[in-house]
Structure formats: C-alpha cells, structure tokens
Amino acid sequence: MAAHHGSILRILRDIGPQSRAELARRAALSPTALTHLSGHLLKSGTVSELGQPQGGDAPVGRPAVSLALVQDSRFVAGVHVGASAIHATITDLKAVTRKSAALDFAVAASEPAVVVEKVVQLVDGLVEASGVDRSRLVGLGLAVPGPVDAERRRNLQAVNFSWKDVTFADQLESSLNMPVVVEHNVSAMALAESRYGIGRDATALLYIYLRTGLGAGLVINGMPFRPGGRGAVELGHIQVVEQGEPCACGNSGCLETFLSERALHRALGPGAPPPGPLLAAIEKHPEAWNAALRHLTTAVASATNLLNPDLVVFGGHLADAPEAFIDHVRRNVPPRVLSPMREELRIERSSLGAGAGAVGGAAAALDHFFYSGAQS
Numbered sequence: 001m002a003a004h005h006g007s008i009l010r011i012l013r014d015i016g017p018q019s020r021a022e023l024a025r026r027a028a029l030s031p032t033a034l035t036h037l038s039g040h041l042l043k044s045g046t047v048s049e050l051g052q053p054q055g056g057d058a059p060v061g062r063p064a065v066s067l068a069l070v071q072d073s074r075f076v077a078g079v080h081v082g083a084s085a086i087h088a089t090i091t092d093l094k095a096v097t098r099k100s101a102a103l104d105f106a107v108a109a110s111e112p113a114v115v116v117e118k119v120v121q122l123v124d125g126l127v128e129a130s131g132v133d134r135s136r137l138v139g140l141g142l143a144v145p146g147p148v149d150a151e152r153r154r155n156l157q158a159v160n161f162s163w164k165d166v167t168f169a170d171q172l173e174s175s176l177n178m179p180v181v182v183e184h185n186v187s188a189m190a191l192a193e194s195r196y197g198i199g200r201d202a203t204a205l206l207y208i209y210l211r212t213g214l215g216a217g218l219v220i221n222g223m224p225f226r227p228g229g230r231g232a233v234e235l236g237h238i239q240v241v242e243q244g245e246p247c248a249c250g251n252s253g254c255l256e257t258f259l260s261e262r263a264l265h266r267a268l269g270p271g272a273p274p275p276g277p278l279l280a281a282i283e284k285h286p287e288a289w290n291a292a293l294r295h296l297t298t299a300v301a302s303a304t305n306l307l308n309p310d311l312v313v314f315g316g317h318l319a320d321a322p323e324a325f326i327d328h329v330r331r332n333v334p335p336r337v338l339s340p341m342r343e344e345l346r347i348e349r350s351s352l353g354a355g356a357g358a359v360g361g362a363a364a365a366l367d368h369f370f371y372s373g374a375q376s
C-alpha cells in the first residue's frame, strides 16, 4: 500500500498536477485502485483536488479535476555533519527550505554522543523557529562524512573524524521521535542535485566535494550508487603520486594531499587563510594551484572513464573556484575520456550553495518518505 502511495506522490511531484485517468495510467493502476488510493491521500492532506473546467465537452456540473501534490503538507529535516559545524534545514516536499540554522563547534574532535546531543538541540530549535507543526515532520536525513551501512542507520567510518560505526539513526530517533536515515554526505548532495537541482536531466551525476577532504558521490537514474552497500566514492584517496606526502587515511600521495583544506592551508603558509574563496587565494601560489588542477583533472577524467557520468558537479570550495580553475578542468578533462562520453559530459558548479549538505540530508529524508513512508 505504502509503495503505491509513494509512486502516486512521486508522479505528482515530478510531473505536476494531472487528472485521475492520467495518474492511473502513469502509476499502472486500475481506475478503482487509483480512486481508493487517492482517497487516502486526499484525506491525509498530501494531495489536493484542483478544479479544471474544460470547456464544451466536460459534462455539466462535473468539471475535470486534477490531483496535485500539496507541497507544504509535510516537511523533513536535513542535517549535515561537517568537521567544524552542523548545518540543519527544514524543507517542504520539494526540498524548498523553510528555515535553516548552523552551529559552529569542533565536530571532528567531539565524541559522537556530543554530536547527537547538538543535532537534537539544533533541530528542536529549528522546528520551533520554523513554525512547522511537529506532527507534519515526516523524517530527518543526516548527511555524514563517510560510508554508511546498507540500512542507512550507521556512519561506518569518517577518516578525518576518527569515528567508527556510530549508530546515529537509533540515537536520534529515540530523542527526536521521527524516522531518521543516515546518508554519506556527498551522496546526499548528489541526490539533492539529481532530484531538485541542476541534475534533474542527468542520467549519472558525479558530485565532487572539497572541504576538509575531497569526497565524491554518484547518483544513477535518480538513485545513489552504493557499491558494496556503502556508497562512498573515495575519490580523495586515489593515489596520484608515488612516495608522496602521508595522508590521513594511512596511505601516501593521495589526491587529498594536494586537494583538501589541510593541503591548501599548508600551501598558503602560516597564519589564518585570507578571507574569500580558498581556491582564489591558492591562485596566487602557482605551485599548489598547478598541482591541484593537474591532479584534479586526472581524477575527474579517470572517474569519468570508470563511472561514465554525464554530469560532474563541483561542490564545497570547488563551487566557489575562480572561473579559470573550472575552465581548465572543462577544457582538459574531455580530451582524456573516451569519445562517446566526451560528447555528453558537462561539468558544473553546485546549484545548492553553502547549504548543499543540509539539503542533501533533506533529500535523503524525502526519498525515505516518497519510497517507503508515504502513507504518513
């Protein structure tokens, strides 16, 4: 039952208002089954009827009626756990932000129990400030820094955080009393771009995120790719030079030793990094700039040959990179990938801005709602 509710809501979300006959055809349901299911959804308030008189041939007194998703009938919370801040957002059923907030603290150096406590405080405060009735919140998605388990309940590992196997969903559900799903941070951002951002037409979207480290997430046909059930695409830990600098992962010469906040801050020298976008500051340090560009270009070309994305999205510091940086990658990746992919490949900045991680968490919670919990 829930699966059919979800498929009806997804069709209304993705295609827009339509008649019961169109909806029944698209959902592959009989008119009787559709009437029964839509009755439930109308009653729950997630779907409404739009009167649409259709001129001459509509029976008198019985105008054709369209069904529509009620975008603000339910809400979700999205939370992004970063190294030095937690960002949270409350969005409606189309991932449009109602209210967001952030809490700066040394997340990476804190025990997971402290992080859970802060997330609960932040979300409680945000729900209050948003004016959204708690009964209309249908779930929370937590974007975490590292792979998650197949059931999306635990953060298995976080290289820059020294965490292992943290049961975030269990702990948050018991405090917040709503369904919680945990998603790898960059996969969550990729999902948000794919469903609600610039990737709606992409078949395979590869999101590359530069912040503390360099992570990637892949969404294929709208669904996050989870090799081995985990789904983190550790682009930052491919080796780009032999016998290079040691990396936080225990290996050496990884891409992250050139392209991570730690590596870029080191290139800038002692003292606080200058204000403004990090890669704009690096442009004045040719050695670090050239190394970052050279190795990123190799990594994007290799990832494209391997994973065949038609859209590569740059997030985090890469989203704020100078035009010259993006231009270099756009010009130098295509000659290094196989020709059929070369024609299709687009490289774009993220459309979700600084809140991409929290919106990513919301997108994971929305997927949980639309695919399994849509009877709520």
Ligand SMILES: [Zn+2]
Pocket: 236, 237, 238, 247, 248, 249, 250, 251, 252, 254, 256
């Ligand atoms: Zn590494």
